[in-house]
Amino acid sequence: MEKAIETMSSPRSAGKAEPRKATLARTGNEAMAEAMRQINPDVCAAYPITPATEIVQIFANFVNDGLVKTEFITVESEHSAMSACIGSASSGARTMTATSSQGLALMYEMLYIAAGYRLPIVMAEVNRALSSPINIHCDHSDTMGGRDSGWIQIFSENAQEAYDNLIQAVRIAEHPDVLLPAWASTDGFIISHGMENFELYPDDAVRQFIGEYKPAFTLLDNRKPFTLGAADLQDFYFEHRRSAYEGMRAAKKVILEIGREFGDKFGTAYGFFEGVHLDDAEVVMVALGSTAGTGRVAVENLRQRGIKAGLLKLRVFRPFPAEELVQALAHVPAIAIMDRSDSFNAQAGPLATEIKAALYDAGQYPKIINYIYGLGGRDIHFRELEQILEQTLKAGKPNDLNSRVVYWGVRE
Amino acid sequence: MDKMIEIRWHGRGGQGAKTAALLLGEAAIRTGKYVQAFPEYGPERMGAPVQSFDRISDKPITLHCSVTNPEVVVVLDASLMECVDVTAGLSEEGVLLVNTSRSPDEIRQRLNWQGQKLYTVDASAIAMDTIKKNVPNTPMMGALLKATNLMDFESMLEDTKHKMEKKFKDRPGIVEGNMAAIRRAYEEVKI
Structure with a gap:
């Protein structure tokens, strides 16, 4: 278990030398906009979409009020927003955007290009269902749709984590x-x-934490000319895609280092996931x-009734911390995997599919029920x-699709 | 406060149910509480029934589900009692506060809710007198603090004044009107 614990967060752990914080009342959108203000990117290109609109709206006010030096580019669509971000990041500017749902879907083509160019663009994303039918509320269909695009994906439990994660995302993405x-x-x-x-952490503490962005290559540096976006066919395409994989593998180490450093500086350390009562759990929910x-x-309530329940909150979905997850779950006989989206592969949601694959490689075969909810x-x-x-604790081992995947609360 | 308190606000679009939940939440944070404040988002139209919620606790709150069994229900518009089940999930030990010129007994009969802690206040009339507009949300915050023991009344008043002064920089009359409304509702609430 030692290594597994190493990869987990210590929630609200006491850190060293915490800078003075201000306790405020903020929504998730306001928290993300505050992070963007403190990050103070060189460029932000964005297009409004519910429920992420406020992030951009508040940030636009920061630009207007001179609180940031950001060049704010208004565009006519999310496809253009991501295109502008790619142009800007290629020229060596620290670049950010925000979107949700259909907006992320409209960026789809450009998401892969941003990753293929190896551009550390950082996005504040608000999870919302995809059409159709049209719906403005939360599920994870939008971000799960981008799971193979080469973007690092971090989920947040609350407004504080959204802010903390967005700040760390800058360091993770820009790491050489x-x-x-x-x-x-x-x-x-x-x-x-x-x-x-x-x-809210002090502005200078956040700015010090993220540091200055010094890109290794920029299109505007005429002393180090290079080509970006050229055709790359049978000869080298494969190697370039493989290099993005290397970046994603390396991100695992970097995410843990930065999560620890964040804890030392601001008081809450972050890992790939956080466990609650995992050690002696007989049933664990992954969410x-x-x-x-x-x-x-739910877990605390069940514990009070003598049921050994536990929770594993997955924070980092890309890169997927497969080895660490299976280690943390090694002793758990029953697992409920919670998917707030459907993959339509007709066998499991995206989170369940990944966890099951990781467990198979580790030779672990616990009872798993996947809940789409x-x-x-x-x-x-x-x-x-x-x-x-x-x-999940009481059920027999699932032996067919209907017992493996439960559409929780749906009207049949 | 041993237990987390959940509050449900019923209003009509435009009456400030969301604002009231946020103002109360912010004031509670200033007094050292842990808080969540959120509206229910649906098709937002002027006059349509809307709800908003507060959770207030001495300990961090991690729940992110809907409020189904509130300890306190605040009704900003008495006509909602015709079309919305305002006491849904409210136990008879809970607190019910209604903006109406009627007495608590009349409301108790009409709703067939047998709890003892039923309060009424004519927040609309108070708002017309003090703010010159039927915006019952801020006076209902005053009445709520009389009906419950959520936080110190003067601290809430001070925090709300501070927030409103920022929002209505150029219209100090609005702030004074609201402060008077909150104080009057606090004093006039009936049980």
């Missing part, structure tokens, strides 16, 4: 061993529009985003999460 774009996401409306206690917060309450923002109550954990 990584050089990949990254997004930090929150759950639409649940977090983006919910106001909570929020600790992403805000559901993990609700899951904490909360699509289009349907509420998931802590009592339901208690039921899910109890049901």
